[in-house]
Amino acid sequence: MATPLSDTSLSPLRTVAVVGLGTMGTGIAEVLAGAGRDVIGIDISEAQTAKCVTALEASTARAVERGRLTGPQRAELLARVTTSTDLGAAAGADLVIEVAPESYEIKQQIFRELDGIVRPETVLATGTNALSVTRLAADSARPERVLGMHFFNPAPAMRLVEIVSCVLTAPAAVTAVTNLALDLGKEPVAVGDRPGFVADGLLFGYLNQAAAMYEANYASREDIDAAMRLGCGLPMGPLALLDLIGVDTARTVLEAMYAESRDRLHAPAPVLKQLSEAGLTGRKAGRGFYTYEAPGSGTVVRDDLTPLEGGSPTAGRTVRSVGVAGSGTMASGIAEVFAKAGYEVVLAARSEEKARSARARIGKNLARSVDKGRMTAEAAAQTLERVRPTGTYDDFADVDLAVEAVAEDLEVKRQLFAALDKVCKPGAVLATTTSSLPVVACARATSRPFFFDRHALLQPGAGHEAGRGRAHGADRRRRARHRA
Ligand SMILES: NC(=O)c1ccc[n+]([C@@H]2O[C@H](COP(=O)([O-])OP(=O)(O)OC[C@H]3O[C@@H](n4cnc5c(N)ncnc54)[C@H](O)[C@@H]3O)[C@@H](O)[C@H]2O)c1
Structure with a gap:
């Protein structure tokens, strides 16, 4: 059966709607606008749309200070981004990137509504980490135009984008988003549909174990992170990374992975649930495993758990x-x-x-x-x-x-x-x-x-x-x- 995407090559994706303006949506909107795309940012929360605009203004102002953008370029970039709380605003989009919370029900609802809003050839991409792209596609009216476009956090800095296709995906849709990713200066990799895909499939079991190790009081958060940075040469320790990802997001990703894999490695450590439910979701809340200067800041400040500078748990003899x-x-x-x-x-x-x-x-x-x-x-x-x-x-x-x-x-x-x-x-x-x-x-x-x-x-x-x-x-x- 001929479908709108089965035998045509798609024109460059000029107008992109981003649905969900949280951690990922804000970063993705910045990347798209920076590459000359018209961006329609959509969130159910008015406050989140305002937060997204403020964050874009702040990060582009920093880019001007650092000489990466001129004042007029910044103004053009910001003018390319409009925001709305109405999903209907996506009507004119060539591509929709959904980065709403990691809940199948929320995503399915968004995709179903989009079916009645966008043009038949519009590509619908989900930013899910671990939910089934195949199921989302099968549950939508036009499965061939649904795929995964998995950016990494922070989206402006991280170069990898996993392009997830399944048996239902039209090759033209994959080609179009792969070309877009290249145009954004990213490194797209083609992957099949499995929870976590490549990078998170390997990463999240490790992060979960680090959280469990911390919870069992095996070592302090600083020492767990130091062990992985200094012992394994990673740029960031696992607990600091969980704070960056968002403890709530990590928990839902693990839940989704566990639901698919039934591998105990992915059964979320209880501390992730406790922190999430207490609103201690990491950097975005200003507190998670660590405490930060302010919500959204990456600067760690002292708290009750910070070890004393030069502190020694016991006095004793000197090693010579x-x-x-x-x-x-x-x-x-x-x-x-x-x-x-x-x-x-x-x-x-x-x-x-x-x-x-x-x-x-x-x-x-x-x-x-x-x-x-x-x-x-x-x-x-x-x-x-x-x-x-x-x-x-x-x-x-x-x-x-x-x-x-x-x-x-x-x-x-x-x-x-x-x-x-x-x-x-x-x-x-x-x-x-x-x-x-x-x-x-x-x-x-x-x-x-x-x-x-x-x-x-x-x-x-x-x-x-x-x-x-x-x-x-x-x-x-x-x-x-x-x-x-
Ligand atoms: N945080 C990460 O490191 C990361 C990395 C890659 C992918 N992801 C994936 O990206 C998605 C978003 O994650 P996040 O960390 O940005 O989450 P987040 O909680 O920071 O943001 C989600 C946003 O979606 C909005 N939202 C909720 N319901 C909505 C709806 N029905 N319509 C429109 N907007 C809605 C919320 O108001 C919020 O602003 C998830 O699927 C997550 O698994 C996250």
Whole structure:
């Protein structure tokens, strides 16, 4: 059967209606207007339409200040955006992008109403993260023109747009929105219809686990975020990202994913519901996992949960000398970090030869830093001087902290800890770098379970912030433990 979209190529999508002017709608409207599109912004809430206009005025004013727009360009951009609380305003649109809340009923209602409002060839795109595009299409009068156009937050900054098609989608509609995305300066990727598509399908299980970890008091919010930023090199920690996405939005996305997948990974952590229902929805509300300067601001301010600057949960002894057990990448990296920070380090391996070659590796690393201008030759020599290689753990007799980075094998570690327990002085802290073994099992191999710590240094040891002395939550706590 011939349909309005089955065999024609669509003209460039000049006029675009954006339905829902919240976090996503406001950003998408800015991107579209910035690329010369006429934008009809629609929201059921008059207050939201006003908020959207204010946000556009503010962000374009910032763009003028930064020299990215001229005054007249800004005026033209703003003039291209009109707003309404009536869905009927979408009548003249070539494309409608729906970014209303993540509720199937709300979206279905909007799509049904649009069927009676827009032209037959108008493309209808949903910005859903996790609801079924196929079902929305099938429930509408013209399934072939319905697809997903999944922008990322903040829409003006994030380059990815997932273009979601299903078995019902007309190729001409996909081509038209793909070309539009390119024209907006985005990187469109073509994906099929499954909850979360590619990026969120992988991301949201992780965010949910971070929320659950926080809820279980496993670590503080600052330390969970620091672990993922500094340990995994991500630009933002998961709890800060949940605040950016919107805790309520994340919760509904997870609910939708869970309803589809029935995978416990997506069953929303209760804390997401509690925060949402308390109105603590993240940046947009000024409070979520963190507290912000004002609603809509990204500047975190102190609150009751913020750790004290330089605060230490316990007073205690100072660590002056450190023993590092092992001769692999982690051991030499950790020894390098401590030596750079000014600690005397005993580097012990199964033979003196192995310890010497681990020290030589540190020397090479330091020489590279000198070549790159990151440290002086003198500082490198002094650092290496602080590392004393040895083939016997007996040389740990005077260390204040012993860190093991030997094989990831519980029996090997237990034997090592039993040996360290005999050699190390009373009160010395014994630390394991294990990433998967039970720390308590290592502790039980010793007679000093209270002087035991899992020393969370991550590979490559020397490259991580832990060694740079930043007064970060995780680092501060770690230093405090060193004093314990
Ligand atoms: N926030 C994110 O990071 C993000 C990223 C990608 C996609 N999304 C998806 O985009 C959509 C919107 O998310 P958001 O974070 O912008 O939500 P939001 O809560 O910030 O905004 C939703 C807006 O829709 C309006 N609205 C409610 N019912 C409406 C209706 N019937 N008609 C018109 N407007 C209506 C609300 O007044 C509100 O302004 C959701 O489907 C979400 O899953 C969100």
